[in-house]
């Protein structure tokens with residue numbers, strides 16, 4: 001717990017803390033290096049913002065999960081309000097409801113996780129006048145948009161903190177980059193504060209030097225220098241195991257509830273290299289799923305046909321088509337003859353199909369079942385040789401190719 005009476009403040013922190021609530025736009029982001037004071041600066045600002053917004057509407061605290069809000073935010077917010085300001089904080093960890101009493105007012109608050117593809121369901125339909133997003137880039141894109149749309153009162157204010165992620169990330173592309181380029185429309189509603197460890201006067205030089213030793217390469221640039229950069233050569237560097245996977249169990253439930261409306265496949269032929277057949281799905285909101293994978297060496301058309309038929313039985317669904325690697329026309333012909341699927345052999349250009357897949361991931365629209373082990377491995381391995389290469393290295397690409405084929409056909413057919 002922080003001993004606030006010993007706090008030290010550098011110039012940027014002082015400027016942030018002394019800025020009156022009414023002078024902030026709707027949405028303010030504090031980003032930058034680890035340990036630079038972003039979270040504690042927002043915590044200290046909260047009483048003043050609450051006083052300004054009043055207690056008419058709901059106040060929402062979100063993080064990757066409800067528990068991460070508790071650990072990162074409430075552990076400091078509660079003692080700050082109770083021990084230093086004479087208020088009370090009552091938090092129900094199972095429902096997320098939280099009541100804060102401060103300076104004679106009652107504030108109804110709600111704590112929720114925003115990191116998963118279905119997090120948005122918990123926040124539909126109410127009006128908020130305050131939102132604090134802890135570690136905003138780890139929120140799901142649909143949740144973020146829904147949250148912003150809840151903030152309709154004129155006095156509503158949102159604050160978020162973040163460590164930098166990939167420069168492909170939606171937060172960078174939609175807010176930070178336009179802000180830095182002076183985009184007037186963005187600047188009307190969005191303000192950007194960048195902090196380094198040197199802006200946190202509570203850290204010792206030795207501590208900062210030790211932190212600097214913890215990270216290397218792109219992660220050093222992000223965590224220490226606070227820059228939004230692409231991870232060293234990874235093709236899908238915004239893919240996150242936290243945000244972009246779903247348990248086998250949860251996905252099976254979506255399938256049972258008919259939430260997934262279309263089933264299709266991507267096939268990459270191999271022999272000494274693995275043959276990969278990915279079962280993909282899409283729902284009516286535009287989310288795409290990787291539902292199941294066949295990934296094995298020395299499997300030909302017969303093995304794939306068997307797998308497809310078996311999976312149609314297992315899931316109780318008909319698959320509509322497969323888009324297959326065109327290098328093995330005789331195998332594709334067999335698929336055409338012995339399955340009920342339409343078989344396409346459209347080999348998309350590598351760069352084009354990668355950019356389609358990348359934008360699905362950047363906007364949190366691709367969700368992979370955690371049972372697709374080979375596919376998940378390749379997301380972490382599929383990379384470019386160097387910064388100037390147009391095409392990725394031809395290794396760790398078997399599932400990634402099958403994914404490109406299937407998704408390219410799906411995304412370009414409309």
Ligand SMILES: Nc1ncnc2c1ncn2[C@@H]1O[C@H](COP(=O)(O)OP(=O)(O)OP(=O)(O)O)[C@@H](O)[C@H]1O
Nearest residue numbers: 002007008033034035036037038039040041163202
């Ligand atoms: N006002 C303050 N008074 C005392 N210590 C502070 C204060 N602000 C920051 N610190 C110290 O700096 C540390 C980092 O602050 P904080 O957690 O707010 O940083 P952060 O930028 O949110 O870091 P991260 O990126 O790791 O989430 C705190 O754990 C605390 O030790």
Ligand SMILES: [Mg+2]
Nearest residue numbers: 038039072161
């Ligand atoms: Mg923090």
